[in-house]
Amino acid sequence: MSEKHIIVINQLDKYFGDFHVLKNINLSVAAGEKIVICGPSGSGKSTLIRCINHLESHDGGDIIVDGIPLDDRVKNIDHIRSEVGMVFQQFNLFPHMTVLENCILAPVWVKGVPRPEAEALALQYLERVRIPDQADKYPGQLSGGQQQRVAIARSLCMQPRIMLFDEPTSALDPEMIKEVLEVMVDLAEQGMTMLCVTHEMGFARRVADRVIFMDEGEIIEENTPTSFFDNPQNNRTKLFLSQIIGD
Protein backbone atom coordinates (compact mmCIF):
# COMPACT_ATOMS: atom_id res chain seq x y z
CA MET A 1 0.00 0.00 0.00
CA SER A 2 2.10 2.84 -1.19
CA GLU A 3 1.81 6.42 0.03
CA LYS A 4 0.75 7.81 -3.28
CA HIS A 5 -2.42 5.76 -3.58
CA ILE A 6 -5.40 7.94 -2.79
CA ILE A 7 -7.93 5.12 -3.06
CA VAL A 8 -7.17 1.55 -2.04
CA ILE A 9 -9.80 -1.13 -2.47
CA ASN A 10 -8.99 -4.58 -1.06
CA GLN A 11 -10.99 -7.75 -1.65
CA LEU A 12 -14.27 -5.86 -1.85
CA ASP A 13 -17.45 -7.93 -1.74
CA LYS A 14 -21.01 -6.73 -1.98
CA TYR A 15 -24.37 -8.45 -2.17
CA PHE A 16 -27.84 -7.18 -3.10
CA GLY A 17 -29.79 -9.80 -1.19
CA ASP A 18 -28.59 -13.10 -2.67
CA PHE A 19 -27.09 -11.44 -5.72
CA HIS A 20 -23.30 -11.21 -5.54
CA VAL A 21 -22.87 -7.85 -7.23
CA LEU A 22 -19.17 -7.21 -6.53
CA LYS A 23 -16.77 -10.14 -6.29
CA ASN A 24 -13.37 -9.70 -4.71
CA ILE A 25 -12.52 -6.36 -6.26
CA ASN A 26 -8.96 -5.07 -5.84
CA LEU A 27 -8.14 -1.63 -7.14
CA SER A 28 -5.67 1.08 -6.22
CA VAL A 29 -5.85 4.57 -7.62
CA ALA A 30 -2.92 6.96 -7.52
CA ALA A 31 -3.48 10.65 -6.83
CA GLY A 32 -4.16 12.42 -10.11
CA GLU A 33 -4.92 9.21 -11.96
CA LYS A 34 -7.86 9.02 -14.38
CA ILE A 35 -9.67 5.73 -14.60
CA VAL A 36 -12.48 4.84 -16.95
CA ILE A 37 -14.66 1.89 -15.94
CA CYS A 38 -16.77 0.22 -18.59
CA GLY A 39 -18.75 -2.95 -18.98
CA PRO A 40 -22.21 -4.23 -19.81
CA SER A 41 -25.16 -3.05 -17.72
CA GLY A 42 -25.51 -4.94 -14.47
CA SER A 43 -21.78 -5.58 -14.29
CA GLY A 44 -21.47 -3.71 -10.96
CA LYS A 45 -19.50 -0.73 -12.27
CA SER A 46 -21.88 1.90 -10.83
CA THR A 47 -22.14 0.00 -7.56
CA LEU A 48 -18.35 -0.03 -7.31
CA ILE A 49 -17.96 3.74 -7.50
CA ARG A 50 -21.02 4.27 -5.28
CA CYS A 51 -19.22 2.23 -2.61
CA ILE A 52 -16.33 4.69 -2.65
CA ASN A 53 -18.45 7.49 -1.12
CA HIS A 54 -20.65 5.06 0.79
CA LEU A 55 -23.88 5.58 -1.12
CA GLU A 56 -23.77 1.80 -0.99
CA SER A 57 -22.30 -0.04 1.97
CA HIS A 58 -20.00 -2.99 1.31
CA ASP A 59 -20.22 -6.42 2.87
CA GLY A 60 -16.59 -7.53 2.81
CA GLY A 61 -13.09 -6.17 2.25
CA ASP A 62 -11.74 -2.66 2.82
CA ILE A 63 -11.98 0.69 1.12
CA ILE A 64 -9.44 3.29 2.19
CA VAL A 65 -9.84 6.78 0.80
CA ASP A 66 -7.04 9.25 1.42
CA GLY A 67 -5.85 7.17 4.35
CA ILE A 68 -9.27 7.01 6.01
CA PRO A 69 -10.87 3.56 6.23
CA LEU A 70 -14.49 3.55 5.13
CA ASP A 71 -16.43 1.70 7.79
CA ASP A 72 -19.68 2.38 9.57
CA ARG A 73 -18.29 5.29 11.54
CA VAL A 74 -20.35 8.33 10.55
CA LYS A 75 -17.42 10.66 11.13
CA ASN A 76 -15.29 8.79 8.57
CA ILE A 77 -18.13 8.66 6.06
CA ASP A 78 -18.72 12.41 6.38
CA HIS A 79 -15.02 13.13 6.05
CA ILE A 80 -14.70 11.01 2.91
CA ARG A 81 -17.80 12.52 1.34
CA SER A 82 -16.40 16.01 1.75
CA GLU A 83 -13.30 14.92 -0.20
CA VAL A 84 -15.11 12.96 -2.89
CA GLY A 85 -17.39 14.66 -5.40
CA MET A 86 -19.96 12.75 -7.39
CA VAL A 87 -21.78 13.43 -10.65
CA PHE A 88 -24.89 11.41 -11.40
CA GLN A 89 -26.51 10.21 -14.60
CA GLN A 90 -29.70 12.10 -13.74
CA PHE A 91 -27.85 15.29 -12.62
CA ASN A 92 -29.81 15.35 -9.32
CA LEU A 93 -29.71 19.12 -9.00
CA PHE A 94 -32.00 20.58 -6.35
CA PRO A 95 -34.93 21.93 -8.36
CA HIS A 96 -36.16 24.38 -5.71
CA MET A 97 -32.89 26.32 -5.67
CA THR A 98 -31.16 28.48 -8.21
CA VAL A 99 -27.95 27.31 -9.84
CA LEU A 100 -25.92 29.51 -7.49
CA GLU A 101 -27.80 28.25 -4.42
CA ASN A 102 -27.19 24.67 -5.55
CA CYS A 103 -23.48 25.39 -5.70
CA ILE A 104 -23.05 27.21 -2.37
CA LEU A 105 -25.26 24.84 -0.33
CA ALA A 106 -22.58 22.36 0.68
CA PRO A 107 -19.72 24.85 1.26
CA VAL A 108 -21.98 26.97 3.50
CA TRP A 109 -23.73 24.17 5.40
CA VAL A 110 -21.00 21.51 5.54
CA LYS A 111 -17.79 23.51 5.67
CA GLY A 112 -19.19 26.71 7.18
CA VAL A 113 -17.74 28.96 4.49
CA PRO A 114 -19.20 32.51 4.74
CA ARG A 115 -21.83 33.10 2.08
CA PRO A 116 -20.06 35.81 0.05
CA GLU A 117 -16.92 33.72 -0.12
CA ALA A 118 -18.91 30.65 -1.17
CA GLU A 119 -20.64 32.68 -3.87
CA ALA A 120 -17.36 33.95 -5.26
CA LEU A 121 -16.03 30.40 -5.36
CA ALA A 122 -19.22 29.10 -6.99
CA LEU A 123 -19.06 31.76 -9.71
CA GLN A 124 -15.47 30.83 -10.36
CA TYR A 125 -16.43 27.17 -10.88
CA LEU A 126 -19.49 28.09 -12.94
CA GLU A 127 -17.09 30.03 -15.14
CA ARG A 128 -14.93 26.94 -15.42
CA VAL A 129 -17.88 24.84 -16.62
CA ARG A 130 -18.73 27.76 -18.95
CA ILE A 131 -22.12 28.85 -17.62
CA PRO A 132 -21.52 31.84 -15.31
CA ASP A 133 -24.48 33.68 -16.86
CA GLN A 134 -27.01 31.08 -15.71
CA ALA A 135 -26.30 31.50 -11.99
CA ASP A 136 -29.72 32.90 -11.10
CA LYS A 137 -31.79 30.45 -13.11
CA TYR A 138 -33.50 27.35 -11.76
CA PRO A 139 -32.34 23.91 -12.95
CA GLY A 140 -35.68 23.34 -14.70
CA GLN A 141 -34.90 26.26 -17.00
CA LEU A 142 -31.63 24.76 -18.29
CA SER A 143 -30.88 22.14 -20.92
CA GLY A 144 -29.63 18.71 -19.90
CA GLY A 145 -26.04 19.52 -20.82
CA GLN A 146 -26.14 22.74 -18.83
CA GLN A 147 -27.65 20.95 -15.84
CA GLN A 148 -24.92 18.34 -15.88
CA ARG A 149 -22.26 21.06 -16.04
CA VAL A 150 -23.90 22.76 -13.04
CA ALA A 151 -23.81 19.40 -11.26
CA ILE A 152 -20.06 19.20 -11.92
CA ALA A 153 -19.59 22.76 -10.64
CA ARG A 154 -21.64 21.93 -7.54
CA SER A 155 -19.32 19.04 -6.73
CA LEU A 156 -16.21 21.11 -7.41
CA CYS A 157 -17.38 23.77 -4.96
CA MET A 158 -16.54 21.38 -2.13
CA GLN A 159 -12.99 21.35 -3.58
CA PRO A 160 -12.82 17.55 -3.59
CA ARG A 161 -9.63 15.61 -4.22
CA ILE A 162 -11.47 12.87 -6.10
CA MET A 163 -14.35 13.04 -8.56
CA LEU A 164 -16.65 10.11 -9.31
CA PHE A 165 -18.71 10.18 -12.50
CA ASP A 166 -21.59 7.73 -12.81
CA GLU A 167 -22.51 7.62 -16.52
CA PRO A 168 -22.54 11.42 -16.73
CA THR A 169 -23.54 11.59 -20.39
CA SER A 170 -25.98 8.68 -20.66
CA ALA A 171 -29.08 10.79 -20.07
CA LEU A 172 -28.07 13.51 -22.51
CA ASP A 173 -29.06 14.22 -26.09
CA PRO A 174 -26.16 13.54 -28.48
CA GLU A 175 -25.47 17.22 -29.19
CA MET A 176 -25.02 17.93 -25.49
CA ILE A 177 -22.60 15.13 -24.73
CA LYS A 178 -19.69 17.04 -26.17
CA GLU A 179 -20.06 20.11 -23.96
CA VAL A 180 -20.06 17.92 -20.84
CA LEU A 181 -17.09 15.84 -22.00
CA GLU A 182 -15.10 19.00 -22.73
CA VAL A 183 -15.58 20.14 -19.15
CA MET A 184 -14.46 16.72 -17.94
CA VAL A 185 -11.37 16.82 -20.14
CA ASP A 186 -10.51 20.25 -18.69
CA LEU A 187 -10.86 18.86 -15.23
CA ALA A 188 -8.62 15.90 -16.07
CA GLU A 189 -5.96 18.20 -17.48
CA GLN A 190 -5.92 20.16 -14.24
CA GLY A 191 -4.85 17.03 -12.39
CA MET A 192 -8.05 15.87 -10.68
CA THR A 193 -8.24 12.22 -9.61
CA MET A 194 -11.18 10.85 -11.59
CA LEU A 195 -13.13 7.62 -11.76
CA CYS A 196 -15.59 7.61 -14.63
CA VAL A 197 -18.18 5.01 -15.45
CA THR A 198 -18.83 5.79 -19.08
CA HIS A 199 -19.19 4.30 -22.55
CA GLU A 200 -17.62 7.32 -24.21
CA MET A 201 -14.63 5.48 -25.69
CA GLY A 202 -13.25 8.62 -27.34
CA PHE A 203 -13.06 10.22 -23.92
CA ALA A 204 -11.40 7.11 -22.49
CA ARG A 205 -8.73 7.11 -25.19
CA ARG A 206 -8.03 10.77 -24.76
CA VAL A 207 -8.03 11.10 -20.98
CA ALA A 208 -7.75 7.79 -19.17
CA ASP A 209 -4.54 6.47 -17.66
CA ARG A 210 -6.21 3.11 -17.22
CA VAL A 211 -9.35 1.48 -18.56
CA ILE A 212 -11.07 -1.14 -16.43
CA PHE A 213 -13.51 -3.63 -17.91
CA MET A 214 -16.03 -5.20 -15.54
CA ASP A 215 -18.48 -8.03 -16.10
CA GLU A 216 -20.67 -9.92 -13.63
CA GLY A 217 -19.17 -8.17 -10.62
CA GLU A 218 -15.53 -8.83 -11.46
CA ILE A 219 -12.71 -6.84 -12.95
CA ILE A 220 -12.00 -8.80 -16.12
CA GLU A 221 -9.28 -6.70 -17.63
CA GLU A 222 -7.41 -3.48 -16.93
CA ASN A 223 -4.93 -1.79 -19.17
CA THR A 224 -3.79 1.46 -20.73
CA PRO A 225 -6.34 2.78 -23.21
CA THR A 226 -4.15 2.02 -26.22
CA SER A 227 -3.58 -1.61 -25.32
CA PHE A 228 -7.13 -1.97 -24.08
CA PHE A 229 -8.74 -0.85 -27.30
CA ASP A 230 -6.20 -2.09 -29.82
CA ASN A 231 -5.24 -5.34 -28.21
CA PRO A 232 -7.90 -6.62 -25.79
CA GLN A 233 -6.87 -9.85 -24.06
CA ASN A 234 -10.08 -11.34 -22.78
CA ASN A 235 -12.84 -12.70 -24.99
CA ARG A 236 -15.56 -10.93 -23.06
CA THR A 237 -13.71 -7.64 -23.53
CA LYS A 238 -13.45 -8.27 -27.24
CA LEU A 239 -17.16 -9.06 -27.45
CA PHE A 240 -18.07 -5.94 -25.46
CA LEU A 241 -15.83 -3.69 -27.55
CA SER A 242 -17.17 -5.10 -30.78
CA GLN A 243 -20.70 -4.41 -29.56
CA ILE A 244 -20.17 -0.78 -28.59
CA ILE A 245 -17.77 0.21 -31.32
CA GLY A 246 -19.21 -2.39 -33.69
CA ASP A 247 -20.34 -0.67 -36.87
Place this chain on the structure above:
Amino acid sequence: MQQIIKWSRKNLFATRMNTLLSLVSLWLIYVTIDGVASWAFINASFLGADKASCIANPHGACWPFVTAKLNQFIYGNYPAGEQWRVNIVFALGALGLGLLMTGCISFKKQLAVLMLTAYPVLTFILLSGGLLGLSYVETNQWGGLLVTLVIAVTGIVVSLPLGILLALGRRSELPIIRMMSVVFIEFWRGVPLITVLFMASVMLPLFLPEGMNFDALLRCLIGVSLLASAYMAEVIRGGLQAIPKGQYEAGKSIGLSYWKSMRLIILPQALVISIPGIVNTFIGLFKDTTLVMIVGIFDLLGIISFHFTDPNWTSPQVPITGFVFAGLVFWVFCFAMSYYSKSVERRFSVTGENK
Protein backbone atom coordinates in the same frame (compact mmCIF):
# COMPACT_ATOMS: atom_id res chain seq x y z
CA MET B 1 -75.52 43.24 -26.84
CA GLN B 2 -74.48 41.58 -30.05
CA GLN B 3 -71.48 40.07 -28.28
CA ILE B 4 -73.68 38.64 -25.56
CA ILE B 5 -75.87 36.97 -28.18
CA LYS B 6 -72.84 35.65 -29.98
CA TRP B 7 -71.29 34.36 -26.75
CA SER B 8 -74.45 32.60 -25.61
CA ARG B 9 -75.00 31.03 -29.03
CA LYS B 10 -71.54 29.57 -28.84
CA ASN B 11 -71.46 28.55 -25.18
CA LEU B 12 -75.08 27.96 -24.13
CA PHE B 13 -77.18 27.06 -27.17
CA ALA B 14 -74.77 25.43 -29.62
CA THR B 15 -76.63 22.12 -29.93
CA ARG B 16 -80.04 20.83 -28.87
CA MET B 17 -78.54 18.92 -25.93
CA ASN B 18 -76.50 21.93 -25.00
CA THR B 19 -79.61 24.13 -24.98
CA LEU B 20 -81.50 21.66 -22.80
CA LEU B 21 -78.65 21.49 -20.28
CA SER B 22 -78.37 25.27 -20.20
CA LEU B 23 -82.07 25.72 -19.54
CA VAL B 24 -82.10 23.10 -16.78
CA SER B 25 -79.07 24.71 -15.15
CA LEU B 26 -80.58 28.18 -15.33
CA TRP B 27 -83.77 26.86 -13.75
CA LEU B 28 -81.77 25.20 -10.93
CA ILE B 29 -79.86 28.40 -10.28
CA TYR B 30 -83.10 30.39 -10.22
CA VAL B 31 -84.79 28.00 -7.78
CA THR B 32 -81.81 28.03 -5.43
CA ILE B 33 -81.36 31.79 -5.40
CA ASP B 34 -85.08 32.37 -5.06
CA GLY B 35 -85.34 29.96 -2.12
CA VAL B 36 -82.31 31.34 -0.31
CA ALA B 37 -83.26 34.98 -0.90
CA SER B 38 -86.84 34.59 0.26
CA TRP B 39 -85.74 32.72 3.38
CA ALA B 40 -82.74 34.82 4.28
CA PHE B 41 -84.04 38.26 3.30
CA ILE B 42 -87.59 38.64 1.99
CA ASN B 43 -89.45 36.63 4.61
CA ALA B 44 -86.87 37.07 7.34
CA SER B 45 -87.18 39.12 10.49
CA PHE B 46 -84.33 41.45 11.23
CA LEU B 47 -85.28 43.45 14.29
CA GLY B 48 -86.68 42.49 17.64
CA ALA B 49 -85.66 41.81 21.20
CA ASP B 50 -87.20 38.36 21.51
CA LYS B 51 -89.05 35.61 19.63
CA ALA B 52 -92.15 37.75 18.89
CA SER B 53 -91.01 39.04 15.51
CA CYS B 54 -89.66 35.62 14.54
CA ILE B 55 -92.96 33.89 15.25
CA ALA B 56 -94.63 36.58 13.15
CA ASN B 57 -92.40 35.61 10.20
CA PRO B 58 -92.63 31.82 10.25
CA HIS B 59 -91.15 31.28 6.77
CA GLY B 60 -87.98 33.32 7.09
CA ALA B 61 -84.76 33.47 9.06
CA CYS B 62 -84.73 34.76 12.62
CA TRP B 63 -81.72 37.08 12.50
CA PRO B 64 -82.48 38.89 15.78
CA PHE B 65 -81.51 35.66 17.54
CA VAL B 66 -78.03 35.91 16.08
CA THR B 67 -77.59 39.61 16.79
CA ALA B 68 -78.88 39.27 20.33
CA LYS B 69 -76.58 36.37 21.12
CA LEU B 70 -73.56 37.40 19.07
CA ASN B 71 -71.50 38.24 22.14
CA GLN B 72 -71.94 34.74 23.57
CA PHE B 73 -71.31 33.17 20.17
CA ILE B 74 -67.92 34.85 20.03
CA TYR B 75 -66.77 34.81 23.66
CA GLY B 76 -68.92 32.17 25.41
CA ASN B 77 -69.25 33.12 29.05
CA TYR B 78 -66.01 35.06 29.12
CA PRO B 79 -66.63 37.91 31.62
CA ALA B 80 -67.81 41.00 29.76
CA GLY B 81 -65.31 43.25 31.53
CA GLU B 82 -62.40 41.08 30.38
CA GLN B 83 -63.38 40.57 26.75
CA TRP B 84 -60.87 43.19 25.62
CA ARG B 85 -58.21 40.55 26.31
CA VAL B 86 -59.78 38.23 23.77
CA ASN B 87 -60.05 41.12 21.33
CA ILE B 88 -56.34 41.85 21.66
CA VAL B 89 -55.54 38.20 20.96
CA PHE B 90 -57.80 38.18 17.89
CA ALA B 91 -56.41 41.49 16.62
CA LEU B 92 -52.76 40.48 17.06
CA GLY B 93 -53.42 37.13 15.41
CA ALA B 94 -55.18 38.71 12.46
CA LEU B 95 -52.48 41.39 12.12
CA GLY B 96 -49.65 38.86 12.26
CA LEU B 97 -51.27 36.48 9.80
CA GLY B 98 -52.24 39.34 7.50
CA LEU B 99 -48.66 40.65 7.40
CA LEU B 100 -47.28 37.16 6.79
CA MET B 101 -49.72 36.56 3.94
CA THR B 102 -49.35 39.80 2.04
CA GLY B 103 -45.67 39.00 1.69
CA CYS B 104 -44.39 42.54 1.15
CA ILE B 105 -42.37 43.01 4.32
CA SER B 106 -38.69 42.44 4.94
CA PHE B 107 -38.87 41.05 8.48
CA LYS B 108 -41.07 38.10 7.57
CA LYS B 109 -38.85 35.43 9.08
CA GLN B 110 -38.60 37.22 12.42
CA LEU B 111 -42.36 37.79 12.42
CA ALA B 112 -43.06 34.12 11.73
CA VAL B 113 -40.79 33.12 14.61
CA LEU B 114 -42.53 35.66 16.84
CA MET B 115 -45.96 34.32 15.86
CA LEU B 116 -44.89 30.79 16.72
CA THR B 117 -43.16 31.59 20.01
CA ALA B 118 -44.17 34.86 21.66
CA TYR B 119 -47.73 34.93 20.37
CA PRO B 120 -48.88 31.63 21.93
CA VAL B 121 -47.33 32.62 25.26
CA LEU B 122 -48.97 36.03 25.13
CA THR B 123 -52.26 34.43 24.13
CA PHE B 124 -52.08 32.07 27.06
CA ILE B 125 -51.32 34.85 29.53
CA LEU B 126 -54.02 37.14 28.17
CA LEU B 127 -56.75 34.53 27.89
CA SER B 128 -56.33 32.66 31.14
CA GLY B 129 -54.91 35.48 33.23
CA GLY B 130 -53.82 35.04 36.84
CA LEU B 131 -50.61 36.87 35.99
CA LEU B 132 -49.53 40.51 35.63
CA GLY B 133 -52.63 41.70 37.51
CA LEU B 134 -55.02 40.07 35.06
CA SER B 135 -57.85 38.29 36.80
CA TYR B 136 -58.00 34.53 36.34
CA VAL B 137 -60.59 33.31 33.82
CA GLU B 138 -61.29 29.59 34.05
CA THR B 139 -61.45 27.74 30.76
CA ASN B 140 -65.00 26.58 31.45
CA GLN B 141 -66.00 30.21 30.94
CA TRP B 142 -64.40 30.27 27.51
CA GLY B 143 -66.66 29.44 24.63
CA GLY B 144 -67.94 30.12 21.17
CA LEU B 145 -65.67 31.17 18.35
CA LEU B 146 -62.88 31.77 20.87
CA VAL B 147 -62.75 28.08 21.80
CA THR B 148 -63.13 26.95 18.20
CA LEU B 149 -60.14 29.07 17.18
CA VAL B 150 -58.03 28.10 20.19
CA ILE B 151 -58.52 24.40 19.47
CA ALA B 152 -58.10 24.68 15.71
CA VAL B 153 -55.03 26.93 15.81
CA THR B 154 -53.35 24.83 18.49
CA GLY B 155 -54.10 21.69 16.51
CA ILE B 156 -52.69 23.22 13.34
CA VAL B 157 -49.56 24.66 14.94
CA VAL B 158 -48.73 21.49 16.86
CA SER B 159 -49.67 18.94 14.21
CA LEU B 160 -47.44 20.28 11.42
CA PRO B 161 -44.05 19.96 13.15
CA LEU B 162 -45.07 16.81 15.01
CA GLY B 163 -46.42 15.33 11.78
CA ILE B 164 -43.13 16.09 10.00
CA LEU B 165 -41.15 14.34 12.73
CA LEU B 166 -43.49 11.33 12.66
CA ALA B 167 -43.30 11.09 8.88
CA LEU B 168 -39.49 11.19 8.98
CA GLY B 169 -39.57 8.67 11.81
CA ARG B 170 -41.71 6.29 9.83
CA ARG B 171 -39.16 6.37 7.00
CA SER B 172 -36.16 6.22 9.34
CA GLU B 173 -33.55 3.50 9.03
CA LEU B 174 -33.44 3.14 12.80
CA PRO B 175 -35.82 0.29 13.66
CA ILE B 176 -36.94 1.53 17.08
CA ILE B 177 -37.74 5.02 15.85
CA ARG B 178 -39.57 3.57 12.86
CA MET B 179 -41.58 1.18 14.99
CA MET B 180 -42.55 3.85 17.50
CA SER B 181 -43.69 6.18 14.73
CA VAL B 182 -45.76 3.47 13.07
CA VAL B 183 -47.42 2.52 16.36
CA PHE B 184 -48.18 6.14 17.20
CA ILE B 185 -49.58 6.95 13.77
CA GLU B 186 -51.66 3.80 13.44
CA PHE B 187 -52.99 4.13 16.98
CA TRP B 188 -54.15 7.73 16.67
CA ARG B 189 -55.41 7.33 13.13
CA GLY B 190 -57.46 4.31 14.07
CA VAL B 191 -59.28 5.89 17.00
CA PRO B 192 -62.31 8.13 16.40
CA LEU B 193 -61.94 11.68 17.71
CA ILE B 194 -65.08 11.24 19.82
CA THR B 195 -63.46 8.30 21.61
CA VAL B 196 -60.32 10.33 22.20
CA LEU B 197 -62.33 13.21 23.64
CA PHE B 198 -64.37 10.90 25.87
CA MET B 199 -61.25 9.16 27.08
CA ALA B 200 -59.61 12.50 27.77
CA SER B 201 -62.53 13.92 29.71
CA VAL B 202 -63.99 10.87 31.44
CA MET B 203 -61.35 8.17 31.68
CA LEU B 204 -58.13 10.13 32.13
CA PRO B 205 -59.14 11.68 35.50
CA LEU B 206 -59.73 8.17 36.85
CA PHE B 207 -56.10 7.26 36.24
CA LEU B 208 -54.64 10.47 37.59
CA PRO B 209 -53.79 10.71 41.28
CA GLU B 210 -56.47 12.19 43.51
CA GLY B 211 -56.56 15.96 43.68
CA MET B 212 -54.58 16.37 40.48
CA ASN B 213 -56.67 18.57 38.29
CA PHE B 214 -56.00 18.66 34.61
CA ASP B 215 -57.84 21.34 32.69
CA ALA B 216 -60.62 19.93 30.50
CA LEU B 217 -59.86 22.20 27.55
CA LEU B 218 -56.16 21.35 27.78
CA ARG B 219 -56.99 17.63 27.62
CA CYS B 220 -59.04 18.22 24.49
CA LEU B 221 -56.23 20.29 22.97
CA ILE B 222 -53.76 17.47 23.52
CA GLY B 223 -56.14 14.86 22.11
CA VAL B 224 -56.97 16.90 19.02
CA SER B 225 -53.31 17.78 18.39
CA LEU B 226 -52.06 14.21 18.63
CA LEU B 227 -54.82 12.91 16.38
CA ALA B 228 -54.16 15.63 13.83
CA SER B 229 -50.41 14.89 13.94
CA ALA B 230 -51.03 11.30 12.93
CA TYR B 231 -53.04 12.40 9.90
CA MET B 232 -50.48 15.06 9.06
CA ALA B 233 -47.67 12.51 9.24
CA GLU B 234 -49.26 10.39 6.55
CA VAL B 235 -49.91 13.38 4.30
CA ILE B 236 -46.28 14.45 4.59
CA ARG B 237 -45.02 10.90 4.11
CA GLY B 238 -46.79 10.96 0.75
CA GLY B 239 -44.82 14.08 -0.16
CA LEU B 240 -41.55 12.54 1.03
CA GLN B 241 -42.11 9.47 -1.12
CA ALA B 242 -42.63 11.63 -4.19
CA ILE B 243 -39.07 13.01 -3.95
CA PRO B 244 -36.75 11.04 -6.26
CA LYS B 245 -34.07 8.91 -4.62
CA GLY B 246 -31.44 10.93 -6.48
CA GLN B 247 -32.20 13.97 -4.33
CA TYR B 248 -31.35 12.04 -1.16
CA GLU B 249 -28.19 10.68 -2.80
CA ALA B 250 -27.10 14.08 -4.07
CA GLY B 251 -27.51 15.44 -0.53
CA LYS B 252 -25.37 12.65 0.88
CA SER B 253 -22.74 12.93 -1.84
CA ILE B 254 -22.06 16.61 -1.11
CA GLY B 255 -21.61 15.72 2.56
CA LEU B 256 -24.84 17.03 4.12
CA SER B 257 -25.87 15.33 7.35
CA TYR B 258 -29.30 13.68 7.58
CA TRP B 259 -30.98 16.64 9.31
CA LYS B 260 -29.41 19.26 7.06
CA SER B 261 -30.34 17.29 4.00
CA MET B 262 -33.94 16.94 5.20
CA ARG B 263 -34.21 20.58 6.14
CA LEU B 264 -32.55 22.09 3.08
CA ILE B 265 -33.37 19.66 0.28
CA ILE B 266 -36.07 17.11 1.01
CA LEU B 267 -38.65 18.88 3.19
CA PRO B 268 -38.84 22.12 1.18
CA GLN B 269 -39.82 20.04 -1.84
CA ALA B 270 -41.97 17.48 -0.01
CA LEU B 271 -43.97 20.07 1.89
CA VAL B 272 -44.80 22.03 -1.25
CA ILE B 273 -46.07 18.85 -2.89
CA SER B 274 -48.10 18.12 0.23
CA ILE B 275 -49.77 21.55 0.51
CA PRO B 276 -53.18 20.40 -0.82
CA GLY B 277 -53.20 17.46 1.58
CA ILE B 278 -51.96 19.57 4.49
CA VAL B 279 -54.66 22.18 3.97
CA ASN B 280 -57.22 19.40 3.61
CA THR B 281 -56.18 18.11 7.02
CA PHE B 282 -56.31 21.62 8.50
CA ILE B 283 -59.83 22.15 7.19
CA GLY B 284 -60.95 18.76 8.47
CA LEU B 285 -59.42 19.55 11.84
CA PHE B 286 -61.12 22.95 11.97
CA LYS B 287 -64.52 21.40 11.42
CA ASP B 288 -63.85 18.48 13.77
CA THR B 289 -63.43 20.92 16.66
CA THR B 290 -67.25 20.96 16.85
CA LEU B 291 -67.02 17.51 18.45
CA VAL B 292 -65.71 18.94 21.73
CA MET B 293 -69.34 19.87 22.36
CA ILE B 294 -70.00 16.32 23.54
CA VAL B 295 -67.57 16.61 26.42
CA GLY B 296 -69.19 19.79 27.67
CA ILE B 297 -66.98 22.38 26.01
CA PHE B 298 -69.00 24.98 24.15
CA ASP B 299 -67.38 25.76 20.86
CA LEU B 300 -69.15 27.92 18.30
CA LEU B 301 -71.64 25.28 17.25
CA GLY B 302 -72.05 24.07 20.83
CA ILE B 303 -72.90 27.46 22.20
CA ILE B 304 -75.27 28.23 19.34
CA SER B 305 -77.25 25.04 19.90
CA PHE B 306 -77.13 25.60 23.65
CA HIS B 307 -78.96 28.89 23.16
CA PHE B 308 -81.78 27.22 21.21
CA THR B 309 -83.17 26.25 24.61
CA ASP B 310 -83.48 29.87 25.76
CA PRO B 311 -87.23 30.31 26.49
CA ASN B 312 -87.08 33.85 25.15
CA TRP B 313 -86.18 32.46 21.77
CA THR B 314 -88.30 29.37 21.21
CA SER B 315 -89.36 29.70 17.64
CA PRO B 316 -89.25 27.10 14.86
CA GLN B 317 -86.89 29.28 12.83
CA VAL B 318 -84.31 29.80 15.59
CA PRO B 319 -82.45 26.45 15.23
CA ILE B 320 -82.39 26.72 11.44
CA THR B 321 -81.03 30.26 11.57
CA GLY B 322 -78.49 29.25 14.19
CA PHE B 323 -77.17 26.33 12.14
CA VAL B 324 -77.01 28.42 8.97
CA PHE B 325 -75.06 31.08 10.85
CA ALA B 326 -72.64 28.47 12.24
CA GLY B 327 -72.24 26.98 8.78
CA LEU B 328 -71.47 30.40 7.32
CA VAL B 329 -68.80 31.18 9.91
CA PHE B 330 -67.14 27.80 9.40
CA TRP B 331 -67.31 28.18 5.65
CA VAL B 332 -65.65 31.60 5.76
CA PHE B 333 -62.69 30.26 7.75
CA CYS B 334 -62.28 27.10 5.68
CA PHE B 335 -62.59 28.92 2.39
CA ALA B 336 -60.00 31.45 3.55
CA MET B 337 -57.58 28.62 4.31
CA SER B 338 -58.17 26.98 0.97
CA TYR B 339 -57.80 30.27 -0.92
CA TYR B 340 -54.62 31.16 0.91
CA SER B 341 -53.12 27.72 0.27
CA LYS B 342 -53.42 28.27 -3.47
CA SER B 343 -51.33 31.41 -3.29
CA VAL B 344 -48.75 29.62 -1.14
CA GLU B 345 -48.56 26.82 -3.66
CA ARG B 346 -47.92 29.30 -6.44
CA ARG B 347 -45.28 31.15 -4.48
CA PHE B 348 -43.29 28.02 -3.65
CA SER B 349 -43.78 26.25 -6.95
CA VAL B 350 -40.79 23.97 -7.29
CA THR B 351 -39.92 24.37 -10.95
CA GLY B 352 -39.11 28.04 -10.60
CA GLU B 353 -40.95 28.74 -13.83
CA ASN B 354 -43.62 30.81 -12.10
CA LYS B 355 -41.22 32.99 -10.21
